[in-house]
Amino acid sequence: MTRHMFSASDAYERFMGRWSRAVARLFVQFAGVGDGEDILDVGCGTGALATTVATIAPSSRIVGIDPAASYIAFAKLQSPSKRLTYEVGDATQMRFASGSFDRTLSLFNLNFIQDSSDAVREMIRVTRSNGHVAAAVWDYGQGMEMLRWFWDEAIALNPASDAKDERHMPLSRSGELAALWRARGLIDVREESLTIDMPFSSFDDYWLPFLEGQGPAGAYVASLEPDDVAALHSRLQRRLAGEGPEQPVVLTARAWAVRGTVPS
Numbered sequence: 001m002t003r004h005m006f007s008a009s010d011a012y013e014r015f016m017g018r019w020s021r022a023v024a025r026l027f028v029q030f031a032g033v034g035d036g037e038d039i040l041d042v043g044c045g046t047g048a049l050a051t052t053v054a055t056i057a058p059s060s061r062i063v064g065i066d067p068a069a070s071y072i073a074f075a076k077l078q079s080p081s082k083r084l085t086y087e088v089g090d091a092t093q094m095r096f097a098s099g100s101f102d103r104t105l106s107l108f109n110l111n112f113i114q115d116s117s118d119a120v121r122e123m124i125r126v127t128r129s130n131g132h133v134a135a136a137v138w139d140y141g142q143g144m145e146m147l148r149w150f151w152d153e154a155i156a157l158n159p160a161s162d163a164k165d166e167r168h169m170p171l172s173r174s175g176e177l178a179a180l181w182r183a184r185g186l187i188d189v190r191e192e193s194l195t196i197d198m199p200f201s202s203f204d205d206y207w208l209p210f211l212e213g214q215g216p217a218g219a220y221v222a223s224l225e226p227d228d229v230a231a232l233h234s235r236l237q238r239r240l241a242g243e244g245p246e247q248p249v250v251l252t253a254r255a256w257a258v259r260g261t262v263p264s
Contacts, residue, residue, distance in 0.1 A: 009046050009074035011212035017046050019146075019198055020108055023136065023255055024052035026194045027107055030257050031134035035059045037102035042091045042123055043109025047075030053105075054081040063101075065089030091119040099128040106135040108255070111171045120184050127262050133186060134259035136194060140166035141173060143254025146198055150210065150217050153235040157228070164220050177258035186260030198251045203241050206249070207233060 027049065033039065035057040041050040044064030053062050062084045066072055075086045089095065091106070092115050104123040110116045123133050138144050151165040171177055178191040200206040213222045221229060240249050 009068075009070045011209070011214050011218075012071070013046055013074075015209035015212060015214040015218065016108070017048055019196065019253060020045065020048035021052065022196045022198075023194055023253075024049045024107060025056070026196070027105075027134070027136050027255075027257055028052055028056050030136075030192055030194065031103065031105055031259050032132060033057050033060070033103060033105075037061075038100065039063070040096070040101040040104045040123075040126060041065070042094075042104060042106040042119065043113070044075060044086060045071050045107075045109070047071075047078050047086070049105060049107040050075065050084055050086070051078060051080055054079075054084045059083070063087070063096075065091070065094065067091075092122055094122050094126055096126045098125050099131075100126050101131065102128060103132045103134070105133075108136065108138060110135050110177075111137045111169045116171060117180065117184070120180060124184060124186065124262055129262055129264045131262050132259055133181070133262065134257065135177060136255045136257040137171045137177060138166075139172055139174075139193070139254040139256055140169055142167075143193070143195070143252075145251035146206070146253060147217060149239055149251070150236065153239060154220065154232055157231055157235065161220060164216055166216050172256070174256060177256055181258050181260040185263065187263050189258065189260040191256060191258045194255045194257050196253050198253050200240075200249050200251070202248065203237050203246055206240060207236060 033053055036059045039053055039060050039062045041064040044050050044066045050062050050064040064086045067090055069088050072086045072088050091113055104127045113119045127133055154161045178189050181189045210218055210221050
């Protein structure tokens with residue numbers, strides 16, 4: 001798995017984790033999670049999805065895996081239930097026996113896995129017959145204003161930065177997750193959009209997390225010279241705050257979610 005750009009758990013929480021937690025409840029509802037199920041969270045990160053499942057389905061046994069030991073350590077500290085456990089693991093080579101879980105989930109992870117098709121194959125393998133597999137990925141191209149505005153201004157300053165724009169990432173466009181689910185043999189496949197508001201209390205609340213090196217956008221900022229960072233800062237501040245006094249701003253974010261059933 002290739003999530004090395006999200007290496008610092010605290011920084012990730014400030015950058016994306018808080019929004020993952022906002023989407024997680026919508027995703028759990030979409031995925032049809034039921035209390036008392038055995039549930040696997042693949043690419044659990046800092047625990048946004050797993051802790052939401054534990055709250056909504058307190059009798060379920062939940063296992064979260066992620067390749068980043070720092071994420072797992074952070075998630076363990078936040079764990080609200082003894083029925084929720086975390087471990088370091090690779091989505092493309094999971095240790096679990098076939099048919100171990102009623103439901104296997106993945107939130108904002110598959111597009112960071114080089115062999116995402118292999119990961120989905122493994123997710124299906126560890127899910128029982130007639131069990132369910134579900135995932136969600138941000139709509140980086142059109143539906144996530146936080147990053148869309150960032151990359152629009154970065155590309156305006158340096159057109160070569162377009163190659164780093166997350167809109168080019170796989171599985172982030174309408175229909176792509178559903179096509180992968182069907183290609184892997186899942187049935188009763190359904191795809192749906194999940195939309196949240198992202199309220200920022202100030203421009204700094206929006207901007208400062210980009211300076212912590214998280215994700216492709218953070219890595220891009222870290223690669224810039226100070227004058228280029230200042231120019232990007234100025235363009236984004238004008239776009240979000242305008243020329244008047246600074247005000248809170250609310251951006252929208254959309255994710256594409258898919259679910260399917262493992263055939264008998």
